[in-house]
Amino acid sequence: MDPSEKPRIATTGVVTPATPGISPEQKSTNGFDPTRSSSPSLSASIDKDELVRMYRLMLLIRRFEETCGQHYSLGNVRGFLHLYIGQEATGIGAITPLEARDYIVTHYRDHGHALARGLDTNRIMAEMFGKKTGLSKGKGGSMHIFDAAKHFMGGHAIVGAQLPLAAGIALAQQYLETDVVTMVFFGDGATNQGTFHETLNLASVWQLPIIFFMENNLYGMGSAVGRVRLQGADFSDVMGAYDVDTVSVDGMDVVAVREATQTAIDKVRAQGSPIFIEAKTFRFVGHSFADPGDQYRQKSEVEIWRRRDPLVTYPHRLLEYGLATQADLDDLSESVDAEIAAAVEFATNSPEPDLSEAFDDVYA
Amino acid sequence: MDPSEKPRIATTGVVTPATPGISPEQKSTNGFDPTRSSSPSLSASIDKDELVRMYRLMLLIRRFEETCGQHYSLGNVRGFLHLYIGQEATGIGAITPLEARDYIVTHYRDHGHALARGLDTNRIMAEMFGKKTGLSKGKGGSMHIFDAAKHFMGGHAIVGAQLPLAAGIALAQQYLETDVVTMVFFGDGATNQGTFHETLNLASVWQLPIIFFMENNLYGMGSAVGRVRLQGADFSDVMGAYDVDTVSVDGMDVVAVREATQTAIDKVRAQGSPIFIEAKTFRFVGHSFADPGDQYRQKSEVEIWRRRDPLVTYPHRLLEYGLATQADLDDLSESVDAEIAAAVEFATNSPEPDLSEAFDDVYA
């Protein structure tokens, strides 16, 4: 990349949280200026290819999720299906800066994280279809994606339950004196579970090398965050109780997320102490595929956030800064479609598990 | 009380928490100046008789606890026995300003609270002895003192489990539109349970009329608070996450506790929103009667706190300010001894429950 072509460097991913007394529209954007919608940051610290690759991954997630939705309607995907649509910039920004040796633990809204981590698209899709070739042999399903070899430790369906698990993985790293970072994802709603508090305290008092990554999408199922916490979407004071460093970042801006996370990862790796990252984001669709998502929130609110859709704003920016041409993006879109189509074919053609497999994997 | 005799008025019960970089001795006093040891505050807002009555109650607790210890050694009291010795000023200061209609919920270290609330000394002692005449008919024991008629809702032995119960009682008051205040006691160690966090959030988002009363005695069993939380004994930031008003008070100074609590009660009663009170105190004895209490803390630390023993400093002050004569105190001491002796006699002479009673009170 020619230095003269360098995009303007985003100074920081840290944004100030919403303050009281803001307008309803501002509130529904969680403190962001909706006019910033077309301008996610870019950065010189990330090379061009990587900036483009990040877009491809975001698109891969978006198309994967849309495809899962279609196959849910067709009855190929069953159970609960929680789509990640709208939050792609957060997952990609958070996960791409991790090293292969780092660990990821997440919740049920996990396909995006799995794809971001580079888990095999075919095998994720096969798991969605409940097939023998799925990552969890068809036993886990959408909410329980695992790839232990890639240090992707699930996919957990009980709100908040993944947090202690992640702390334990981080504890093992401290014990083994590795420099491995553990990143655990959870939602705004999960902060209401006791495990959130207990785990943060553990991580704080034991100084565990862990990143608590909260995807604040303003709703826990149908509950606006303001209805379940007095301070609503403002999480800035939460960490005071634990003395854990806190970073707040625009979750619709993939580069901002990536830079803030990279800084956090470097710090955790070097110092071994925990960091809390809050990404302000939004899911464009319902909580799960069963939820139209329009009962408890206004169309206008969704609209405002959709204006900041990273799948629109980010490629716009890539073009604007000459990091990709429309032809590049078209190619990339085609390759993503091909990858998804292949995954669907793989999943469709994969065998069902043998009935006997139901009795495997209970004990080691 | 002649106004000219008025003691100096304590301006406030609020103290600043320990700051980092203090000396070990200061640290072991949780930020208090040990030279203040002989000077608990007095106050014009509490009349003389009440100031003396508070002393009597403190002495009643101290002697009750000592007596329980003796009868534990004799095998008359069994199970776990958690003595309140050292914390009397906190319990008396907290509970005496409550109205009869207010509710109290507490943990296993509950005899002091029960006596402060005016539960029948005989029946508390009978419960300690497991007798039929005990408040819980001998079924609850030391850790489960209840007197529903006096709105004393236990005595709970699982750390932190009493907090949601108390929130529910407060919720009922809000629902019934009473002005009743619910006060729930817990220790520093209980802050590490998830229920602490979940309940505070509930109380905060629902604006429940509840006082969270933490008796910070610096240890949860054998664990110094500094070993289980990064911020150690400094709880000043804990409430930031919930936007709950916080008051910190010298738990060895009965009048300071009482005034701070009275202010809090008035506020909760008027506004219906929660308040968190932290009293900095110390147990002079082991965690339970089985624990000598000398394995995990220095003799010197206990000594420093013993210099602030409210059972020494407070009567001294009463004398100094002419609120009582030595003869008054002697009388009072005798009357307390008589009350305890009568309680022991009552408990001793009370019948054991009939075996059939084991099957009562399972269902309503």
Add this chain to the structure above:
Amino acid sequence: MAEITIREAITQGLAEAIETDESVFIMGEDIGEYGGAYSITKGFLEKYGAQRIKDTPISEAAFVGAGIGAAAAGLRPVVELMSMSFSLVAFDQIVNMAANLRYMSGGQIKVPMVIRAPTGAGVQLGATHSQSFETWLAEVPGIYCACPSNPHDALGLLRSSIKSDNPVIFAEHSHLYGSRGDVPDDYYEIPLGEGKVARSGEDLTMVSYGYGVHILEQAAEQMAQDGVDAEIIDLRSLSPVDYDTIVASVQKTGRAVMLDTARRTGGIMSEVVSEVQERAMDYLDGPVMRVGSKDVPWPYNRNLEQDILAQSDDVIKAARKIISF
């Protein structure tokens, strides 16, 4: 008499309680604005207001505990859990607090609270979301447990549950929400602990509850074609268990199959089998057979899950072991 679904019966029972008893209120995750994960309380918030219909944070331990406290202070909370599986995070509050409070206080405290939750496997939710912890909770002294199999019982049991002065676990099998049946217009209750002979027969006693009763009905029909006349007992409550009705039936038939839709091991039928073989041994022509779902975690894959689920074929197979047909 109207034909309604179990979902409607529960909705009706809740609405009725709210309308007739000021001390009744409902609390749970997304029961208000969202209308309930299974739409049981749809429209309630608008109709009854936020005092009676309380949305909660995702804090099961705290709001179940708050329900206990509110009950101890004189109200009658009906607490909804989104899934019986989530009761685990509130287990200490239910098992140690709700169940023990009365006893520990020597009878001073009452806990008139209902905890409602959808339960059961069969919709591919996987290991953590398909469990039936009502079978454990029913074993705890101090707790009652109701598991209706049809709209009539759902309404009658819900009325008794809300009126009970004790904590009641009200387990609603998620397969049954759409299940239809007649419900009388006149007020009635079904007492907790009263089972029912759902089909009378001479050759074999079959016992279950909730969705299991429907499986037994299938099995009974099929067996009837083979000339076996099975009696079906619908427990309706898992606590107390109506042993008198079961034992009377077994004395008549001499043979028994007990069905849990939950896992065989740890299901309530382990209790029932143990007790019944002890009480009725002299009348038994063979062992009391216990059928349940297979003893592995719940898989996501549909074939595996269906294979693990207790089915009418398993019941028939068990029946064949103690009776030739």
Add this chain to the structure above:
Amino acid sequence: MAEITIREAITQGLAEAIETDESVFIMGEDIGEYGGAYSITKGFLEKYGAQRIKDTPISEAAFVGAGIGAAAAGLRPVVELMSMSFSLVAFDQIVNMAANLRYMSGGQIKVPMVIRAPTGAGVQLGATHSQSFETWLAEVPGIYCACPSNPHDALGLLRSSIKSDNPVIFAEHSHLYGSRGDVPDDYYEIPLGEGKVARSGEDLTMVSYGYGVHILEQAAEQMAQDGVDAEIIDLRSLSPVDYDTIVASVQKTGRAVMLDTARRTGGIMSEVVSEVQERAMDYLDGPVMRVGSKDVPWPYNRNLEQDILAQSDDVIKAARKIISF
């Protein structure tokens, strides 16, 4: 061969594991500076240091969960709970996470973790502190459960538990810590799931575990005076249950009494009775009798508690029902 207490056997097993396997560490409330509520780990912190001996905050859900995570990441944590009663606040982590992780991940994850805890009633701790939740946990697929009755088994089972690649609940009856017995000097293990005939006899099979075995021994001695020759089976593990050993014994004696020191309802013996009467019905001369503590919460008063506790007299009474002596 040395005579030691169960407490000493457990201490020895833990020390040995720490000394021989770098991946073993111990975690729990007050196990370090305080030396453990039951002094099992006294002196460990000084000897093995804070990395291996980790004091935790009073956060059972978090530190049990952290144990699961550490195990999933390759370590072998031994987590101590101060009381089995406190497992309730960590139930979701144990039942949903530790037990299900392997299955949900299609076999990718191993959870080699031991959760140790004192259990049982009898020392007047009241309703919340006297419970025996190992009987529930043993019913969960994916979990193993050991309950030693003597120092020899305690050491042998602890070794297998720590070496197991699965989560193991290790339940230590608090009455037994001081119980003495011989332990061989040479290394040995006792496999999980292997019961033992603790006393052989011809007339009656009696089954229990942990402290219950001592009660059975009393009962057997007394019955011997009446000419009844009872066989005693010590299950040693509640999961897996060694049904082969039980059934073989019942085939010989034709009569069985099963004893839980926990509450009768909800105890593991409900499972065992159900299963054994089904497998061995043809050999049985009467019902399989189930003895357990009475089905009420645990009271504080000593007389009441003793009356509720299952005792050898209850065992003898049950035996009399199926055999005249």
